[in-house]
Amino acid sequence: MDKFEMYIQIRGLVNQRYSVSAIARKLKISRNTVYKYLKKSPDEMAEWTASTMIRTKKLDIHKELILNWLRKYPDISAAQVYDWLKEKFPSFKVGESTVRNYVKEIREKFSIPKEAQKRNYEAIPDPPMGEQIQADFGFVTVRNKVGKPVKLMFIVFVLAHSRYKYVWFQNRPFTTKDVVVAHKKAFIAFGGVSKEILYDQDRLLVVSENEGDLLLTEEFQQFVNEVKFKVVLCRKADPESKGRVENAVGFIKKNFVQHRVFHNIDSWNEQCQHWLSRTGNGKINNGTKRRPTDVFLLEKQHMRQVSLLNHNSNTSITRSVRKDNTVLFLSNRYTVPLGTYQKHPEVSTMRNKENKLIIYVKETGEVLASHSISPDKGQLIRNTSHQRDRSKGLKELMDDVGSYFTNGEMIQMYFQELRNRYPRYLRDQLSIIKKCIDVSSVEVLNDTLSLCMERQLFSANDFQDVVQLLKRQRQVNMNNPSAIAESKPTSADVEELPLLEAEAKQRPLDQYVAIMEGIK
Structure with a gap:
């Protein structure tokens, strides 16, 4: 009901000699509200009602954000909106009831209904503490x-x-x-x-x-x-x-x-x-x-205190985790999952009846690794699940570099040759090509790949040299338009790459003077 309309009704009931309590019961409002309205004249009431229509609210600064949440997730609750605001703005101090009323107003104003889903449970008395x-x-x-x-x-x-x-x-x-x-x-x-x-x-x-x-x-x-x-x-x-x-x-x-x-x-x-x-x-x-x-x-x-160890504390020994995520036991190194050194610098170990080394977290009893104990000395006993998966990052790098070339099949063939020739340095080879990509056009990259495949230049350093050659020739063509017809490098140009890159080293003149003085 509109505030001014309620004011008119209250005035009408007063004229009919209704008491304040009777008016409050009839209109389902508090007596304080009735008293507040009766203190105002019609002009004052009209002015106050108009002011409430333009009055700013605390949450108006977040209006667009809340409205966006409601439109994107129409079933979101006001309680979740309140939590998200506290999460997004740690200094948020508005009360939950204020947020609830504000969300309700926005839903009504912008016609964003919410279907409430309720589930009823039978009331059960609370059990005693710790029960x-x-x-x-x-x-x-x-x-x-x-x-x-x-x-x-x-x-x-x-x-x-x-x-x-x-x-x-x-x-x-x-x-x-x-x-x-x-x-x-x-x-x-x-x-x-x-x-x-x-x-x-x-x-x-x-x-x-x-x-x-x-x-x-x-x-x-x-x-x-x-x-x-x-x-x-x-x-x-x-x-x-x-x-x-x-x-x-x-x-x-x-x-x-x-x-x-x-x-x-x-x-x-x-x-x-x-x-x-x-x-x-x-x-x-x-x-x-x-x-x-x-x-x-x-x-x-x-609450009853409990020991959370799965193992006999009499046979358990606390050991330090090394920086390479291994634990030293009887002169051998046994691996634990990557990241254990940062999360659990100290772990507990025990030898069970099956002659296996159990490595676990002392506080929770969580087993980190289980290894068969080696009779040798100086060995690294490794669990394959503890190794870093390097292939995933390498594959992502190859996919990233390959995406810049038009001929996908040719670049994959080139990668395979690099893998065969430089198995231990494939990442370094790809990094060099990636640097060429950052400073070259797609046209230069494709022409370079074609020339390298044609001349069997399967090295990232050769690839880089060809890129530089093509870029120099294109620069010459821009300065000399008549040479455009001869812009594509020939096989002889590629063969002379080392010669083109070589520069004679020259000593300063004073060094030659010093040498001549020494001869005298």
Whole structure:
């Protein structure tokens, strides 16, 4: 209802001797609003109403950005708009309710409706602090920076009392080993483990369930025995029994994942941890009316401390990771994945019953490498998965250089010859050609390639010399138009390339004088 129209109605009801309370009930407004309107004369009301139409708002500076988001993603929620604004502008101080009202006004003004999807759950009393963690899996399809779809899987852990959350994403399906590692990451984030953990009947965890009797997968059962917590399963088709984690899955999909561009899995998980601190655990929960972060400070004290090592600490030894991502053991070097030196400068090692060296992260128990122990000395024991994939970067460089030539088949033949003649220096050869590309026209490059193939000059240095020859001849032709007909270099010109490049070295005159004085 228009403000001035409401003012007229209030005045009319006053004339009919309605009380302020009766007017407020009838128009469904507060009594303070009625009093505020009654204090104004018709002229004052008209002036005030007109001023509200042109009054600027705090979010007007972000209007185009918000409008662009709403048009691009019509189903985006006001809560996600609020989170994106905080992410984009760290100093953003506007309240969430203000953002919600502003988004609502823009939707109405520009006719951008939103279809709300709601899911109802049965209310269940909160368990005591430290009593229960709820866990669940989810998967989403996102887009990378070129618009290609990428499937991501994630696992969510929620402390049932405080609603404090932990999330871990993967760009491949989870295995039982991955699930165990994710549990350990969550326990570290929570500072301990609860008495019980509630799950769906997932095949990675449960083989079968018969009226409460559980048969867990072997690897997961070993983990449960080690950490000592109770496994509780939801009944089939009863998602309400773990409504807290179900809500968390939906919240993650709609507020964090939706419309976010994927770059790589590491940066994605890093963004997610920032989101958890900022919004996932930092925003007031609708059910508890408190921030999960605040309640977690109390619940954390009720969590049971656990050792997250998979191995006997009596046989475990801490070792330093060398700069070349190897670990020294009995005078041999054993590789670990690239980047371990930066992430985990110190790791733990143990020798198991199968005479294998297990290298793992002490804090989480995550296994980094497993090697058969060599009886020799001074050997490098390497896992092929730990080596850098150099072929990918080389192929990208060849594709990049080859894209500047018109005859794709001929340039690939030339690359193959370079590969055969300079297998260890192919990258250097391609780099020289790349430098020629940066300072030459397409015509010069194509003519150079044809001449090199014709004269079998399979060297990047020869390629560079031919480029320089062609560029010199073209410069001469520009200065002497009558010589254009003879502009194409001949085989004799190519054969004389070393001679053309050679320059006689000349000594300064004073050196000759010094020599003559010495003879005297």
